[in-house]
Amino acid sequence: MISLSDFKHEHPKASIAVSIKELGLTYKTSIEKKPTLKARIKTLGRGKKHTRIVRAVDGISLDIHYGSVLGVIGSNGAGKSTLMRVISGIIPPTEGRVDVYGSVSTLLALGVGFNPSMTGRENVYLGGLAAGMTEAEIDENFEAIADFSELGESIDAPMRTYSSGMYARLAFSVAAIVEPDILIIDEALSTGDAKFKEKSLNRVKELRSADRALILVSHALATIEDVCNEVIWLNKGKLMARGNPAEVIAEYQKFMNVRKSASSDEDV
Amino acid sequence: MSEPLVTYLPFKAGLPPMGTYLRSLLKRRAFISEFARSELRNQNYGSVFGQLWLVLNPLLLSAVYFLLIYVIGGSSDSTRFAHLTASLFLFYLVANSLTGGVKAITSGQRLILNTSFPRIMLPLSAVVIAFLKFLPTLVVAFVIHAVVGLSYSWQMLWAIPILTIALLLATGLAILFSCINVYFRDISSILPYLTRSLLYLSPILYEASSVSDSIKQFQIVNPIFYLLDSWSRVMVHAQAPELFSLVHAFSFAFMIFVIGTYFFLSRERDFAVRL
Ligand SMILES: Nc1ncnc2c1ncn2[C@@H]1O[C@H](COP(=O)(O)OP(=O)(O)OP(=O)(O)O)[C@@H](O)[C@H]1O
Ligand SMILES: [Mg+2]
Numbered sequence: 001m002i003s004l005s006d007f008k009h010e011h012p013k014a015s016i017a018v019s020i021k022e023l024g025l026t027y028k029t030s031i032e033k034k035p036t037l038k039a040r041i042k043t044l045g046r047g048k049k050h051t052r053i054v055r056a057v058d059g060i061s062l063d064i065h066y067g068s069v070l071g072v073i074g075s076n077g078a079g080k081s082t083l084m085r086v087i088s089g090i091i092p093p094t095e096g097r098v099d100v101y102g103s104v105s106t107l108l109a110l111g112v113g114f115n116p117s118m119t120g121r122e123n124v125y126l127g128g129l130a131a132g133m134t135e136a137e138i139d140e141n142f143e144a145i146a147d148f149s150e151l152g153e154s155i156d157a158p159m160r161t162y163s164s165g166m167y168a169r170l171a172f173s174v175a176a177i178v179e180p181d182i183l184i185i186d187e188a189l190s191t192g193d194a195k196f197k198e199k200s201l202n203r204v205k206e207l208r209s210a211d212r213a214l215i216l217v218s219h220a221l222a223t224i225e226d227v228c229n230e231v232i233w234l235n236k237g238k239l240m241a242r243g244n245p246a247e248v249i250a251e252y253q254k255f256m257n258v259r260k261s262a263s264s265d266e267d268v
Numbered sequence: 269m270s271e272p273l274v275t276y277l278p279f280k281a282g283l284p285p286m287g288t289y290l291r292s293l294l295k296r297r298a299f300i301s302e303f304a305r306s307e308l309r310n311q312n313y314g315s316v317f318g319q320l321w322l323v324l325n326p327l328l329l330s331a332v333y334f335l336l337i338y339v340i341g342g343s344s345d346s347t348r349f350a351h352l353t354a355s356l357f358l359f360y361l362v363a364n365s366l367t368g369g370v371k372a373i374t375s376g377q378r379l380i381l382n383t384s385f386p387r388i389m390l391p392l393s394a395v396v397i398a399f400l401k402f403l404p405t406l407v408v409a410f411v412i413h414a415v416v417g418l419s420y421s422w423q424m425l426w427a428i429p430i431l432t433i434a435l436l437l438a439t440g441l442a443i444l445f446s447c448i449n450v451y452f453r454d455i456s457s458i459l460p461y462l463t464r465s466l467l468y469l470s471p472i473l474y475e476a477s478s479v480s481d482s483i484k485q486f487q488i489v490n491p492i493f494y495l496l497d498s499w500s501r502v503m504v505h506a507q508a509p510e511l512f513s514l515v516h517a518f519s520f521a522f523m524i525f526v527i528g529t530y531f532f533l534s535r536e537r538d539f540a541v542r543l
Contacts, residue, residue: 019272027541035542037452089384091540092279099272114379115306122306129299130385132292 016101017182017213018064018087023096025057025082025237056082058237059096066102066181069204069214071228071245073221073252079237080217084184087215102181102213116160120151120170123159127174141177148203149173150196165192176203183207186217201227221249279537289533293386300389304396313401323404330356337473346416347504348475353412354503355472355496357405358431361398362438362492363463368394369442370449370456377543387536388529391442398438409503421506430498430509430517437491437521444528450539470496491520 028051056079064070072080085091088104115123124145128138146155149169154162162170169192175183185204192200204227207214218224224231224245231248233240240255241248312318330353337348372390373380380387413420449455469490471479476497479487487493495517498509 029542034453035451036454037458038454040452085381085540086276089274089276090381092537093276095278098276100274100276101272103273114376114382117310118306122302125302126299126306127379127383129296129302130379130383130389132295132385135298135302 015066016063016099017066017068018062018101019099020060020062020064020087021097021099023057023060023062023083023086023098024055024094025079025086025091026094027054027056027082028052029054055237057086057093060234060237060239061096062232062239062242064182064213064215066213067210068230069208069216069228071224071231072215072217072234073219073224073231073249074234074240075256077236078234080234081186082237083234084186084215084217087182088184100182104180104182104184117158119158120149120155120162121146124170124174128178133178145170145173145177148177148199165196168192169196172200176200176207179207179212181211182213182215184215184217187219221253225249283530283533284537289386293389296385296389299385300393300396303389303393304400307393307397308400319404322401323408326357326360326405327353327408333473347418350409350412350416350418351475351500351504352472354409355470355500357402357409358434358496358499359467359470359472359492360405361402361434362441363467364398364401365395365438365442366445366463367459368397370445370459372442372446373450373539374446374453374456374543380540380543387539388443388532391446391532392439394446395435395439395442399435413503418504419506423508424502424506426502426509427499429514430495430502433514433517433521434495434499436525437495437517440521440523440525440528442528443532444524447528447532447535450535450542466490466492469493471500472496475500488516491524492517495521 058079060083072083074080082091086093086098087100089100114127118126121142124142125135125138129135149155149166149172151166151170154166155170159167159170172185172192175185201223204214204216208227216224216228228245230243231245232242233248233252235255241251313322330349333356334349334352337352369391372394373387376387376390379385379390445455445459467473469487470492476487476493493516494513498513498517501507501509501513
């Protein structure tokens with residue numbers, strides 16, 4: 001379990017930040033909504049376990065280098081968030097291995113908003129402390145975070161009173177101000193309003209540097225094409241394509257359209 | 269190429285490297301105190317009236333139980349009241365850790381799914397919260413002791429090791445049940461019945477010496493029976509606890525702590541996929 005403040009290494013450009021080898025991840029969830037003792041006792045006699053198996057990541061090998069901005073695209077449920085969680089060490093892989101050469105921060109990863117009855121301020125502190133920052137480090141950055149989020153007085157209101165955009169603003173601000181070696185932003189770019197979107201995009205561009213690796217997960221293809229210098233496309237847990245943003249995005253769009261027209265053909 | 273800082277490999281049930289684990293736990297200890305503080309502030313214990321309630325609540329509760337004893341038993345004296353309150357307060361330290369701890373993991377879902385940290389911090393925070401709530405009641409217990417006019421002696425210092433054992437037990441229970449609740453979510457709804465039974469099976473509403481012989485043989489399996497008995501001896505009667513009681517209380521606390529921690533640590537990497 002590494003923490004954000006442990007490592008502030010200098011990374012030579014193009015050295016490897018994350019190396020993923022033959023990674024597979026299978027979710028095993030019970031059919032019942034929640035696993036309970038009652039349900040377990042009920043199925044005891046029948047011997048058969050009611051589990052749904054989801055292969056969320058399927059044999060992905062990938063190297064991510066410092067200095068690169070990697071875009072991750074794919075349809076809903078493609079396994080993007082799952083892959084990000086494995087890279088940040090939140091979920092252990094089912095098979096394969098992941099080597100990480102730096103400190104990782106996942107956006108939303110700072111666990112911001114984990115307790116909705118607490119204020120934004122308390123959540124920022126708790127999320128930061130859980131991620132391994134010291135109180136002094138958070139104190140130091142808090143003003144900048146609050147400013148960036150433009151939440152004003154709402155920062156001291158309980159987070160259950162926040163709109164989803166306000167949530168995303170705070171989460172993005174935390175991740176963008178704290179400067180980790182490897183920054184993963186999962187879907188938080190697209191929830192803010194137009195002005196904040198622009199601002200966060202600019203911040204991402206600012207964060208691009210030779211000794212940092214950025215990973216952006218988004219459905220906003222234009223944004224991805226704009227900021228990333230490499231894109232991977234995931235589909236049903238598999239790596240479909242990797243390379244030049246324009247090409248991969250074009251391929252992805254073609255694939256989506258083909259499937260769409262195929263299904264609409266069936267309707268006829 | 270340099271060595272990787274971390275490598276993530278497939279999950280195997282088994283303890284994580286303990287040195288690294290403890291180090292990252294120690295590094296995040298500020299989380300526990302901050303969490304406890306925010307949580308208490310949230311439950312309105314930041315205000316003066318909130319803190320007053322923290323004292324008033326157990327006091328009213330013991331008044332109710334005292335009434336119950338009086339109505340059923342007919343006899344009651346002030347020593348009895350001191351015994352009841354002191355024991356009840358310690359019992360609530362353990363019970364609050366348990367009820368706070370059982371949901372520690374399942375309600376920390378958002379944090380767990382998005383941050384990598386030693387998960388054991390969450391049940392530990394629940395124990396710290398229970399302990400902070402216990403402290404003012406300890407003051408109340410001493411006030412009652414003085415008001416009732418009970419004697420004092422150096423033997424009362426035994427309260428410190430007994431409290432330590434109680435905390436060990438509370439921690440063990442919180443860790444164990446927070447882990448069990450991930451796999452069986454209905455544990456948290458059975459829990460109130462369990463704690464209530466434990467309350468009646470322990471020497472709180474009655475003194476340990478008044479248990480009838482036929483039932484006495486079962487008290488050995490109650491993890492908190494001798495703990496509470498020692499506590500009452502020390503805090504109310506200002507006598508030294510029996511050695512057997514201390515050994516019994518410690519053995520149970522230690523056993524539950526070790527079992528709970530082992531289960532928790534060997535399973536915690538698996539929590540994220542089960543929430
Ligand atoms: N906690 C979980 N338990 C069981 N299955 C899960 C869990 N989380 C995700 N899944 C499954 O894993 C697959 C991949 O999910 P994931 O969240 O990684 O998709 P995604 O690419 O991030 O999608 P989106 O674009 O909607 O965010 C989905 O089929 C989903 O149902
Ligand atoms: Mg996702």
